Amino acid sequence: MDGIPLGASYTWKEARARGVTRGQIALDGLPIARGLYVSRAFAPTLAVRCRAWTKLLPPDATFGLETAAALLGAQLRPPAAVQIVLRPRPVLPRRGGLQVHVRDLREDDVVVEDGLRITSGAQTFLDLAARLPPAELVAVGDALMRAGHLTADELSARLARADGVRGVTRGRACAPLLTPEAQSRPESLVRYWIHIAGLPLPTPQVPVRDRWGREIVHADLGYEEWKVALEYEGRQHADPEQFGRDIDRYSLMGADGWLLLRYAGRHLARPATIVDRTERALRSRGWRR
Template sequence: MDGIPLGDSYTWTAARALGVTRGQIRADGVPVARGLYVSRSRDLDLRMRCRAWAGVLPDDAAFGLHTATALLGAGPASQDVHVVLTPRQVLPQRGGIRVHARALAEDDVIDVDGLRVTSGAQTYLDMAQHVPPADLLALGDALVRSGHLDAARLQRRLSRAQRVRGVVPARRWATHLTGSAGSPPESRLRYWLLTSDLPDPEVQVPIPDGWGQVVAHADLGYSRWKIALEYEGRQHAEREQFGRDIDRYSLMAADGWLTLRFAGRHLGGPTAVVERTRRALSSRGWRPQPR
């Protein structure tokens, strides 16, 4: 606001105290919550909304759960802003935010562009009680891929998580997390195979030609049986990508690889993924091990 140092976000009370009129606030401010505004000169994205909230929340507040997932580059933003606070008798509640009580250690909070955000390990643990196992695996893979989570940091956090809600599934899938998974749908495809009686698939499988030169990588697969599994999203329908896929699949077939291709319609349950993979493995000589 010209001549008045309000900044990118401000409260009604602070603006009025500086002499800003009601009309000026209505003209400039985009409401984030009752009495809290972001200037129209800024994009009202998640980071800007969080910056506005950070100015009015207690000092120990950190952005967590679904909001942390988005800020850490591991998932989409939710409509509400999720905030984590140290347990207290009464947690502050306001429209537009959802407040959760957590006893966080110093390592459980990191700085992301000047915002206090729960760490990758803490976010993974918090989300374990809110999302299905397939989505938890996809989230963990995304946190590893974004650089905010690794085995050592996760192990340290889970070792302190006795009796914490969600710790059982968090530990169940911790050993399967990988940054090599290219996307959440690939992780969900892998989930159905990991929960079946089939061999665990390899991730980003190198495909060599007859001279040992790697000519492609499969999303998932089984090198021993020369079986590749590919997830194909909408981007594979684009002209250039479609042409590259044709070349890649031709090279793989020429060297004896059998490729199974899956899309979003196949990820809602295990049947198509598991049974087609089972048939492919059986056709290459795999046999289930006796229990």
């Protein structure tokens, strides 16, 4: 800002003390709270906005819930207001654009990522267990594991000391379904819907082998015993190069006797269709309830 380095975010008081005029702040600053700005020279990502909030929050404030999940790499849209968690205290901060939640966090319930205090993967999963439907909770848990922010042991330990916590029953029911092998939210949702319908749980990234037993490709989800595979076709599959690789992969699978079911975004609103077609495919290969 005209030779005055303020970084990605600043407060009104901070900018004025360094000689920045009101007009310069109006031109440069994107207000995210009263007296708090993100410079228009930077993309107002969630991490940038959270880093800005630390200028106004108590030192022990921890970003939590959906905000934490998004910061930790889960494919979850956070609310417009930034969510923080504080230990109990007589007076809680109240500001527009901020949601404050009270938790008696232990130190191992908090991690520091890129200078931001964030609830741990296990604590975030537990907090969201009271807020998300089971399928979405599994998707978040898978994403946290995939990003390296959650392990089965860490989650088991946190859930073990969560008796009476809202959402713990759902969290404990979903925890055994989590896997770091699921590569996307749709894969996680499909796995959950198939499980809850009473079908065998498909294996993520199931290996497809050639006639000599060599692994040649992997399917998103599948059943090696019955040679039934499920593939989710996201937008990236429309890329010509990716499309060519997909065709090669599908022909290899077909040549080895695999029955391939392909799903797209439109099917995510119709879980019963996915379940029905998966069951029919399994039955055609000899599976019985």
